[in-house]
Amino acid sequence: MNLKKLPKKLVLQGGTILDPLSGRSKKGNVVIERNKIKSVGSTGGAKGETKIDCSGLVITHGFCDVHVHFREPGREDKETLQTGSRAALAGGFTRVCVMPNTSPPLDTPESIRFIVEKAEECPVHIHPIGAVTKGQKGQELTEVQGIISEGAVALSDDGLPISDAQVMRLALEYTSMFDKPVINHAEDECLRNNGLMHEGEISTRLGLAGNPSLAEAIMIQRDLELANMIQAKLHVPHVSSAGGAANIRRMKKLNPNITAEVTPHHLFFNDQALLEYNTNFKVAPPIRTEDDRKELIKAVKDGTFDCIATDHAPHTIDEKEATFESAPFGMIGLESCFGAVNKVLDMPLKELLKLLTVNPRRVMGFEEDLFKIGCAAELTILDPAQEWIYKEQNIYSKSRNTPFIGEKLKGKVRYTISKGTIADLN
Amino acid sequence: MQEKHLLGLEHYPAEDIVSIIDTAFSFREVLDRPIKKVPSLQGKTIVNLFFENSTRTRISFELAQKRLSADTVNFSASSSSLKKGESFKDTVQNIEAMKIDAVVMRHPDPGASLHLTKYVDAVVINAGDGTHEHPTQAILDMTSLQERFGKVKGLRIGIIGDIMYSRVARSNIYGLKKLGAEVILCGPTTLIPPHIDSLGVRVTHDLDEVLDWADAINVLRIQLERMDRGLFPSVREYRNLFGITSERLKKHKKEIVIMHPGPMNRGIEIDSSVADGKEAIILDQVLNGVASRMAILYLLLGGKPENN
Numbered sequence: 001m002n003l004k005k006l007p008k009k010l011v012l013q014g015g016t017i018l019d020p021l022s023g024r025s026k027k028g029n030v031v032i033e034r035n036k037i038k039s040v041g042s043t044g045g046a047k048g049e050t051k052i053d054c055s056g057l058v059i060t061h062g063f064c065d066v067h068v069h070f071r072e073p074g075r076e077d078k079e080t081l082q083t084g085s086r087a088a089l090a091g092g093f094t095r096v097c098v099m100p101n102t103s104p105p106l107d108t109p110e111s112i113r114f115i116v117e118k119a120e121e122c123p124v125h126i127h128p129i130g131a132v133t134k135g136q137k138g139q140e141l142t143e144v145q146g147i148i149s150e151g152a153v154a155l156s157d158d159g160l161p162i163s164d165a166q167v168m169r170l171a172l173e174y175t176s177m178f179d180k181p182v183i184n185h186a187e188d189e190c191l192r193n194n195g196l197m198h199e200g201e202i203s204t205r206l207g208l209a210g211n212p213s214l215a216e217a218i219m220i221q222r223d224l225e226l227a228n229m230i231q232a233k234l235h236v237p238h239v240s241s242a243g244g245a246a247n248i249r250r251m252k253k254l255n256p257n258i259t260a261e262v263t264p265h266h267l268f269f270n271d272q273a274l275l276e277y278n279t280n281f282k283v284a285p286p287i288r289t290e291d292d293r294k295e296l297i298k299a300v301k302d303g304t305f306d307c308i309a310t311d312h313a314p315h316t317i318d319e320k321e322a323t324f325e326s327a328p329f330g331m332i333g334l335e336s337c338f339g340a341v342n343k344v345l346d347m348p349l350k351e352l353l354k355l356l357t358v359n360p361r362r363v364m365g366f367e368e369d370l371f372k373i374g375c376a377a378e379l380t381i382l383d384p385a386q387e388w389i390y391k392e393q394n395i396y397s398k399s400r401n402t403p404f405i406g407e408k409l410k411g412k413v414r415y416t417i418s419k420g421t422i423a424d425l426n
Numbered sequence: 427m428q429e430k431h432l433l434g435l436e437h438y439p440a441e442d443i444v445s446i447i448d449t450a451f452s453f454r455e456v457l458d459r460p461i462k463k464v465p466s467l468q469g470k471t472i473v474n475l476f477f478e479n480s481t482r483t484r485i486s487f488e489l490a491q492k493r494l495s496a497d498t499v500n501f502s503a504s505s506s507s508l509k510k511g512e513s514f515k516d517t518v519q520n521i522e523a524m525k526i527d528a529v530v531m532r533h534p535d536p537g538a539s540l541h542l543t544k545y546v547d548a549v550v551i552n553a554g555d556g557t558h559e560h561p562t563q564a565i566l567d568m569t570s571l572q573e574r575f576g577k578v579k580g581l582r583i584g585i586i587g588d589i590m591y592s593r594v595a596r597s598n599i600y601g602l603k604k605l606g607a608e609v610i611l612c613g614p615t616t617l618i619p620p621h622i623d624s625l626g627v628r629v630t631h632d633l634d635e636v637l638d639w640a641d642a643i644n645v646l647r648i649q650l651e652r653m654d655r656g657l658f659p660s661v662r663e664y665r666n667l668f669g670i671t672s673e674r675l676k677k678h679k680k681e682i683v684i685m686h687p688g689p690m691n692r693g694i695e696i697d698s699s700v701a702d703g704k705e706a707i708i709l710d711q712v713l714n715g716v717a718s719r720m721a722i723l724y725l726l727l728g729g730k731p732e733n734n
Contacts, residue, residue, distance in 0.1 A: 201624045203620075204621050207536035208536050208557075210619075325535035
C-alpha cells in the first residue's frame with residue numbers, strides 16, 4: 001500500500017460512479033479539488049491534470065465500520081490508531097468507530113477527548129464509542145452527556161454484556177436524551193457458561209465448553225423489549241445466531257430505532273472450521289452452525305441487518321499461539337472485509353455497498369451524501385470482480401490474527417481516498 | 427503405524443488400534459516374567475510432560491518406558507504455576523531442543539496435544555487433554571475387554587456417569603465404535619453433552635436398562651465439584667440414580683463386567699463390594715495399562731506390530 005497526499009486536483013477518470021445513497025450509477029469522472037468533491041459525472045479530461053484511470057473500476061463512498069478495536073490506549077503492541085487506520089484504508093474504510101474496551105476503558109469525557117485528539121493526525125476518521133458504565137462494570141452509568149459532548153458517537157460496554165436488566169433500562173433511557181445508540185454485547189453471561197465456541201456437535205467432539213445460541217437470542221430479546229418500551233436507539237452488534245436475527249426482524253416492526261450489524265466472519269465460516277482448534281476462529285460471539293450462517297445471509301438480504309461491521313480485534317501472535325482455552329477472543333477483519341462479504345453474499349453491488357456505506361453512517365448519524373459537491377473526499381475505488389487470495393502481505397494491522405489468510409476472496413479495493421490522503425493498493 | 431502421533435481415537439485407524447492391542451498382549455507376557463524388562467527402546471528418550479496432576483497415568487507411562495529400556499525425564503507443573511499459553515510454547519520448545527524422541531503430555535486444555543505437534547518434531551502421545559480425549563486409557567480398556575471376552579466386536583458396553591466432562595468417555599466411544607462394539611451412555615441429563623448421539627451412541631437415564639443390556643459397564647469418576655455448579659444436587663441423589671451397588675446389580679440376573687478408570691469414589695459412583703467383587707476387572711485394567719502403553723510407545727517409536 002502506497003500512501004500519498006492528494007494532489008491539489010485529482011481526476012478519477014472513466015469509472016462507474018455508484019452512489020449507494022441514490023442507488024444510481026453512471027460512467028464518468030469524479031474530480032477532487034483541494035480535498036473536496038468538485039464534480040461528479042463529467043467526461044473526457046484536460047491535459048496536465050493528475051489522473052487515475054478508473055476504467056473497469058467502481059468509484060463509490062468510502063466504507064464505514066461501526067465496530068473496531070484499535071487497542072489504544074493500553075495495548076499499543078496489538079494496534080494503534082495509526083496502524084488501525086492503515087488497516088482501514090487497505091480495506092476501503094474511511095471512517096471507523098472504536099470500541100471503549102481499552103486500558104483504561106473510554107469511560108470518561110477526558111478519555112474520549114484523548115481519542116478524538118489523537119485521531120486528528122490519522123488518515124481515516126476515527127470516532128470513539130464511550131463506555132456505558134464506569135469501568136465497564138455494568139453497574140453505574142458513565143457521564144453520558146460529557147462523553148457525547150467530547151465526541152463519542154455511541155455508548156457500549158463492548159465485550160462485557162450489561163447483565164443487569166435495570167442498568168440496561170437506565171442506560172437506554174438516559175442515553176435517549178442525546179439521540180445516540182446504545183450497543184450491548186448481547187450474551188446472557190450465565191447461559192454462556194464460559195463457553196469457548198458454539199455449543200453443538202463440534203464442541204462436544206472437541207471437548208470445548210459450548211456457548212449456546214440461546215445465550216445470544218435471549219439477551220437480544222431482552223434488549224429489544226427494553227428498547228421498544230422506551231422507543232430508544234438500540235444497535236445490536238455482531239449477531240451470530242438464527243434466533244438472534246429472527247428476534248431483531250420481528251421487533252424492528254415495533255421500534256424503528258433498532259439497528260443491527262453482522263460480521264464478515266459470521267457470514268463466511270461455520271463451526272466446522274474449528275475442528276483443528278485454530279485459535280483464529282475463537283471469537284465472541286462464536287461462529288455457529290451452517291444453518292445459522294445461512295439464516296444470517298438471509299437476514300442481510302431481507303434488511304434485518306443494517307450494516308456489516310468487522311469487529312476488527314487485533315491480538316498478538318504470542319497470545320493466539322496459546323491453546324484454544326487460553327487464547328483471547330477476536331480476529332482482525334478490516335482488510336479482508338469487502339472481498340469476503342462480496343463473495344459470500346452474492347448480492348447486487350449497489351445493495352451490498354449500502355451495508356458498508358450509507359447504512360452504517362445512518363446508524364451513527366454521519367453525513368450520508370458523499371458525492372455532494374463540496375463534501376470532503378471520502379471515496380473507495382474497487383474492482384468488484386477481481387478474485388484474489390488473501391495473504392499475510394495484504395495485512396496492514398499490527399496483528400495477524402485472521403483465518404481469512406489463504407481464502408479466495410472476490411472483489412478488491414484498489415484505492416481509498418480519505419482526509420487528504422490516497423492509499424494505492426495496486 | 428499410519429499416524430506419527432497418538433492424539434486421540436476419533437481419527438485413528440481401526441487396524442492400528444488392533445495392532446496396539448495385539449502387541450499389548452505380547453508385552454503382558456513380558457510383565458509376567460521375573461525380569462520384566464526388554465531392550466526395545468534402548469537409546470530412545472521420552473519426556474513425560476504433565477501440566478495437570480496425575481498419579482496412575484504418569485506412573486503407568488513411566489513404568490512402560492522403563493520396561494522398554496527408554497531414558498525418561500519427568501516434568502510436572504501445575505497449570506497455575508505456568509502462565510498459560512506463551513510459556514507452554516517456550517517450555518516445549520526448550521524440551522525439544524534437548525533432542526528427544528517422544529513427548530507424553532497431559533494438559534488441562536482440550537486440543538493441547540494437537541497444539542503441541544505444531545512446536546515439536548517428536549512423537550506426541552496424548553495422556554489426556556482436558557475434556558477432549560484420553561486415547562491410551564481407551565486402548566487399555568479395550569485391551570482389558572479383549573482379554574476378558576476374547577473380542578471387542580459385538581460387545582455391549584455401557585458408560586456410566588459424567589459424560590460431559592469425560593475424556594475417557596469420548597475416547598472409549600470412538601475406540602469401541604471402531605472395533606464394532608455397541609455403546610450406550612447413562613448419566614444425569616445435565617452431564618450428557620448436546621448432540622452426543624451424533625457419535626453413534628444411544629443415551630439413557632435409566633441405569634437398570636443399561637444393566638439389563640450390557641456385557642460390561644465402564645463406571646466414570648464423578649467429580650464432586652460438579653455439584654457446586656448445580657449439575658447434580660447431592661451425592662445421595664447421584665448414588666440413588668447412578669451408583670453401582672451390589673443391591674442394584676443383584677436385581678439383574680446377567681453377570682456384568684465392571685470397569686473403572688480410577689481413581690474411584692467408593693460409596694458414591696461405585697460400592698466397595700462391587701469394586702472389589704469378582705466381576706470387577708479394575709486392577710486388570712491397571713496392569714493392561716502398562717502393557718498397552720508399552721505397545722503404544724514401542725510401535726510409535728519404530729517397532730513392528732506383533733500378532734498373537
